[in-house]
Amino acid sequence: xSALALALTCFLAGAFALFLxxxxxHLRRHQGHAQFQIYWKPGQDMAKVRAQWDQIKAIPGVDxxxxxxxxxxxxxxxxxxxxxxxFAWLGGxxxxxATALASFRVESEDMRPSRIFLERLKALxxxxxxxxxxxxxxxxxxxxxxSVKALVPLSVSxxxxxxxVAYLAARLCLEGRRNEVEILRLVGAKEWFVRLPWAVSAxxxxxxxxxAGLGALRAVQEAVASLLYxxxxxxxxxxxxxxxxxxxxxxxxxxxxxxxxxxxxx
Numbered sequence: 476x477s478a479l480a481l482a483l484t485c486f487l488a489g490a491f492a493l494f495l496x497x498x499x500x501h502l503r504r505h506q507g508h509a510q511f512q513i514y515w516k517p518g519q520d521m522a523k524v525r526a527q528w529d530q531i532k533a534i535p536g537v538d539x540x541x542x543x544x545x546x547x548x549x550x551x552x553x554x555x556x557x558x559x560x561x562f563a564w565l566g567g568x569x570x571x572x573a574t575a576l577a578s579f580r581v582e583s584e585d586m587r588p589s590r591i592f593l594e595r596l597k598a599l600x601x602x603x604x605x606x607x608x609x610x611x612x613x614x615x616x617x618x619x620x621x622s623v624k625a626l627v628p629l630s631v632s633x634x635x636x637x638x639x640v641a642y643l644a645a646r647l648c649l650e651g652r653r654n655e656v657e658i659l660r661l662v663g664a665k666e667w668f669v670r671l672p673w674a675v676s677a678x679x680x681x682x683x684x685x686x687a688g689l690g691a692l693r694a695v696q697e698a699v700a701s702l703l704y705x706x707x708x709x710x711x712x713x714x715x716x717x718x719x720x721x722x723x724x725x726x727x728x729x730x731x732x733x734x735x736x737x738x739x740x741x
Contacts, residue, residue: 477648478684481731484640485688485723488633492723493696493715495626495633500713508538508578509589511596512606515573517545519601524573527599531577534595536588539578545569572603637723638730641685645677645734656739673735681731685724689715 513531515524521544532540543551548571579592596605659669696714703710 477644478680480644481641481684482688485685486692488637489692492633499626511577513575513596514603515601516603517572536580537577538580542575545571637726641681641727641730642734645731646738649673649735649738670736670739673739674732677735678728678732681727685727689720
């Protein structure tokens, strides 16, 4: 019964952790970014501009980078305007500049990394102007703040729930067998010899329950993920990471062993 109770706790807590981890991953991939539009001055040497593109891609925090040469920008403009517009009057002279769109990762409420990145872009030779949507940056910053201020405490609460249930389940499971402890003490057994088997037994019970709960969660996740990743939803449900699952198992092991050790006290 203790193993089943811990299995149910790990399943429910793991399901909540699965929701939190996928929510945090979604915020990081789709919302926790700010886009910088970069415009070079017309007539710049494209070899130098391409070298600057490589520099921007190498900057830490740049997750996505899309660039257009003047010719590509003109072709894109022609496609958008349609066949009714004639650009023959340009006479082969392309007035459009080289442009780029850099997606910069926002990892905290601190605006300094974004400001530093903006200044680095403006300082590049040949750059005419850099534009950014202030609302987009504010939204990205607020979402990263949500991840730190809300998701982290919720994750800690999940870990605490597993620890408390593992500890109490182990103690309640072994409290009914205290007569065995008294017999061992009466025959002169040392304290560690009395407590160690209880701690090992409780640890095995706790790990068994945790593995069962996480295994059931994994099976449910695979079944639900295939249903969600279909039109029109296209929701990607990732499994718990090995670190998160390992942390749950470790909590169940340590707290169950502690509960068994203390249950055998005098």
